[in-house]
Amino acid sequence: MEAELEGKRLVLVSNGEPYKHVYQNQNIEIEKLAGGLTTGLDPMMQKDKGLWIAWGRGEADFEVVDQNNKVKVPDAEGYTLKRIKLSKEEKNGFYYGFANEVMWPISHTFISKANFKKEYWQSYQKVNKKYAESIKEELHSDDLVWIHDYHLALVPGFLSESNAKTSLFWHIPWPAWEAFRTIPWRQKILEGMLASDFIAFHTDLFVFNFLSCAKKIGAKVDFSAREVFYQGSKTKVESVPLGIDYQRFNNLAQDDDYLAEAEAVKASYDTEKLIFAVDRLDYTKGIEERLKGIDKFFEKYPEYKGKVTFVQRVAPSRTGIEEYQQMKERIEKKIAEINGKYQKDQWAPVKYFYGSVPQAELLPYYKAADLALITALIDGMNLVAKEYLAVQDSGVLLLSEFAGAAEYLDSALKVNPYNTEALADSIYQGLEMPETEKKKRLQKAEADLKEYDINWWRDYFLKKWVESYE
């Protein structure tokens, strides 16, 4: 399937930008930011020369833009990136505040972690309006405006007068009404979103939750057609699961240098089996529950002491929020406790790394690991699960049944991360799985990952969106 824009220009709007500019020695250099959005949408933007509007966070971002904050990326031959400048107050109120202390916890059903400060809400409205104004300055009559994620829920509403065709992709879960209704400004948020022609989530469950919330605020909802009628407009809602750049990961898995790097990683741990996990530091990722499972595993299966090493990498995230700092301390304390309890001679059960590394440094771990441990308590999708499977030919993915990815990866070993005993037993089962069964599971996963990759996601989204207003 080819992305069908029918000559229309795509205007992408997201919180994070695809490229940033940084100082390097005396020069300013451009850096491509890794991540699903950039991987999936950058090639299409390069080809069709659309416009991407995002928050400019690079230290030299505003040194290279014109008077309208625009720059061509990755070079003069590329497409236009328009950068939004946020003040310190806006960053604190909109980004750390409302987006990450209200929309994030509520969407993930962590009601007690939400902080419903009125100032956050005011900032969120102001910044969403700022994005909308910035889009309006650029709009051509035929443009397709594709907005991304929970930072920008109000943007479609602020654009409604402009008659632009708008859609929204929501990268995180959508909660049940019981959680969503706790937001004092729930009506306004849904009204903003429902001004789009098309909204997509990763899974059917999130679609159902969203439709139910829309009904609760008084919209007319057709659950079987997945259509919402509200204030004279119709919104089509669909599940369109995000895939990975399968080809790239698969090529990597055939690359001799990469394979050598993976072997070197494995050898550096001097262990029979390597278990691996990588997450952004976040309470939704179930890092603490995973560590409890590891603790239980060594307690219940002591024959693995000295033979299995668990490598946990944690990428810093939302460092400005106290909750995240406290969680980091708890994680580090638990790791010290586990290591103190089980280590012998030169061997320690858990190796922990905190910090973001270039992707090239991370990927060899995917290949080196005999078992990948993904224990999210809830997750929109979880791309690490897919990336791990895409490079493996004999590993096992132990996947939380509460990650969106679990809906699509039948071949993973599924686990309830709250069930510590089951987690320990599943680790054992994964490590003991016969080679033939591992291969069978991986083959099935490979076929799905290949068919429903990032290009499929982009093209399917665009197709469904165009159908929704035709």
Ligand code: GDG
């Ligand atoms: C949100 C939703 C949904 C991790 N550490 C490093 C690093 N990574 C890369 C991984 C992966 C990505 O970051 C993480 O993606 P996830 O999907 O696992 O999680 P979120 O960041 O929470 O993303 C999620 C996603 O949006 C897409 O819709 O799947 O559910 O929460 O690609 O490889 N990359 C580098 N250094 C690291 O240290 N370079």
